[in-house]
Amino acid sequence: MSVKRDIFIVANNIEELGGVQRWVHVMADLFTKAGHRVHAIGLVHPQQSYPQALDGSYRTTTIHEVHPPNPTYGSLRRRAMPKAALDNARRRTVIRKGAQELSRIFRGARSGGVVICTQVWAMEWLLEADTHGMPVIGMSHESMAASKSTSRYGRIKLFYPGVDRFLLLTQEDADAWALTGMSQSGAMPNPLTADIPGISSLTAKTVVAFGRLSHEKGFDLLIESWRDVARAHPDWTLRIYGEGPEEAALRAQIAAAALTGSVELMGQTADVGGALMEASMLVLPSRQEGWGLVLVEAMTAGVPCVAFDCAPSIREIITDEKDGLVIVPGNVLEFGKAINRLIEDSGLRESLGEAAEASAQRYSPDRIVAQWEREFDSLYR
Missing domain, CATH: 3.40.50.2000 (Glycogen Phosphorylase B;)
Known part of the structure; x- marks a missing residue:
């Protein structure tokens, strides 16, 4: 008989009309039906919200009502430096406060709890939160090639090395990440999520x-x-x-x-x-x-x-x-x-x-x- 756990699923947001958000709510529902106590946590609200919680059987929380300033990377013109430095300072303050709220939530976990971080942006908050006593699973819901075409590749390498498990959608991607030094990589496919009423006759044109x-x-x-x-x-x-x-x-x-x-x-x-x-x-x-x-x-x-x-x-x-x-x-x-x-x-x-x-x-x-x-x-x- 499997252990009944407290499972915390942390995402950038949990209200957007996106594949990761859909996954969050589907898995929260499935874990709840399996007897676990689930809390889905979004860091911010998206620009346009589509509440997706299925039946209220699991908790949902959004940490920040106001979106934090975006990070500033790379070289800047001298006159832009003061504003960039101020924005980054504000961002660090927001992250610290958000991490404190995450820590408060995590302190309510029973023995055997698990934290799942679905997106690399959210991992910035988790790194500053107190997850003591709970393993952290980091995830990437895109191929390695897709990550490499964006800044997410570098941020995964920066923020994910300390996770207890790094789960990709395919074994091929897990192996590719392992070769970069992410030896804790593994594969976890997504489940079927839609309600499929039957088998198509395949006669419609x-x-x-x-x-x-x-x-x-x-x-x-x-x-x-x-x-x-x-x-x-x-x-x-x-x-x-x-x-x-x-x-x-x-x-x-x-x-x-x-x-x-x-x-x-x-x-x-x-x-x-x-x-x-x-x-x-x-x-x-x-x-x-x-x-x-x-x-x-x-x-x-x-x-x-x-x-x-x-x-x-x-x-x-x-x-x-x-x-x-x-x-x-x-x-x-x-x-x-x-x-x-x-x-x-x-x-x-x-x-x-x-x-x-x-x-x-x-x-x-x-x-x-x-x-x-x-x-x-x-x-x-």
Whole structure:
């Protein structure tokens, strides 16, 4: 019988419409149902809040009502130095006060507690908080390649070496981080989170995509690929679910390519499962991905997927030609050909979908929670 623990999940914020925030609330709910006492903690409020706590069965707290000044790095013009120094001093004060509040919260933990830090920015606060007696698990929800393209790589190297465990989404990324000296690295995939009501019939002439309408999600590449699909199969429709800063540009691209009516921007949906029931294929055209959870959701519904090989997680989730199709990143011509192939071969669609449904069971909530329980137990041996 597993130990019932106090689990503190700390994130930059817990109210944004983002993948990490979704993970926080899904795992908080799953840990609570497993008998643990869970407290989800955000450091600040986002610019736009989407409260996501599922049923009030676990505690939620936001530490700061006002966002602290951003850190100032690198060289500055001399006249900007006084303001930069003042902002950094204010930031340190805010972090110290926030860390004191975290320490107060952590002092209420029973024996066997665990702190999970989901994002590197939040680790700045945790480093100053009193976590004595509790192991700290640091996480990164993106590939190592994605981290290297931002300042997060350097900040992980700066802030994460002291964590008891550093968890990545794939073993390949864990191994890559271990080679940089992060010997405590390991892998922890994300669980299936959407309510999938059944298995798609794969008869609807509809292809779906989900994600934030932003550059890294590659919907411009998908629309470019769809031009050839629409010419060959004008009776099929592409539905893109999501919101984001690229919406106006994508609408203009659709109009310029004469794809209005063939490509539909559906907006955000809370019913991913329902959308998948009306689909015969899911496409993921991302330039960067952390986990690609939507692939697991589609596969659970028996919907075959076509995805760019943009991160180690893609190859971990999909076995090319067995339960989906994986395409060289950015190759829009081959991406379109793969979509056409599944449209034209219903037998292949069905066989890939059947294999995908079986493969997705690796990421069932019960299996992922059990994997977490083993991690917790190992930290207390």
